[in-house]
């Protein structure tokens with residue numbers, strides 16, 4: 001028998017979450033962002049749930065090739081564009097749309113002998129200072145591109161740094177709107193947080209004096225599609241009506257009767273204050289479960305045993321975690337533990353809770369699911 005741990009991927013949950021995107025941005029087309037192997041879910045596994053998207057956005061030519069191999073004939077967007085001139089050949093061959101965020105990418109296009117003209121997303125650095133042309137250079141970049149026979153269309157895009165936080169998006173919207181006023185072309189601004197928090201409030205945005213609805217022509221949701229809330233703990237996936245697209249489950253492989261005063265695990269980080277039963281679960285940090293999470297006391301990290309919520313007792317080790325079985329007296333070797341996602345009976349433990357316990361975000365945990373965890377779509 002293989003080690004009893006697995007990750008389950010739910011295409012139906014992906015499809016549901018994609019519908020939530022459309023509910024928030026009914027007039028926009030949707031790039032389903034599937035970079036990083038669909039945020040750790042696996043492009044091939046996720047594809048079944050995401051076919052209602054208008055396009056797929058990702059980073060690697062290899063991943064684009066895989067989406068085409070699945071039979072997708074619609075748009076695919078390279079979010080970081082080409083990394084070197086000859087990537088354009090793959091763009092031509094696979095009919096990939098690509099971001100242009102620096103001058104060299106325009107030079108490469110100008111020298112590229114293409115069969116069919118390219119769809120380009122011209123990126124503005126509207127304040128995040130990662131990728132893109134500064135607002136003052138944006139028009140110039142647009143003019144260079146629009147003079148090229150290699151280019152068929154130019155969409156205007158930017159990325160928002162604080163859509164999930166208190167600073168919000170108004171300052172970047174203002175910069176973008178000002179620098180693109182009167183320019184032709186489709187617009188794309190919103191990630192998940194902007195789509196959920198601001199797209200339905202177009203009127204509010206307008207009231208601040210900006211005419212660009214953040215949903216614009218294309219939204220680019222990633223994390224929400226996978227069932228993690230971009231602004232947890234302010235809003236949970238339940239608040240946003242999202243469903244986990246991944247469950248990480250393992251089984252209890254041993255139990256221990258621990259006496260009051262005894263310790264559990266490396267570093268003796270947990271001391272039992274009463275006689276208790278402990279479940280040992282076949283999941284550890286080598287599976288992608290974060291080692292840094294609290295493992296004793298009132299804020300110890302939650303785990304579902306069957307349908308019951310309990311907590312870690314003792315430090316996360318490479319291959320195992322240990323939990324308090326007091327709330328789940330029926331639990332035994334073979335009982336199912338849900339580390340995040342949905343239990344067999346439908347109880348939800350959001351990945352965001354575990355991520356918060358680890359001081360990180362759901363994105364990082366899903367992307368860090370270890371290769372040794374058998375994963376299947378159900």
Ligand SMILES: *Cc1c(COP(=O)(O)O)cnc(C)c1O
Nearest residue numbers: 033079159191192220221222223
């Ligand atoms: C990753 C990415 C997104 C998706 O962001 P989420 O926060 O996961 O919704 C959108 N746009 C760009 C440019 C990205 O790189």
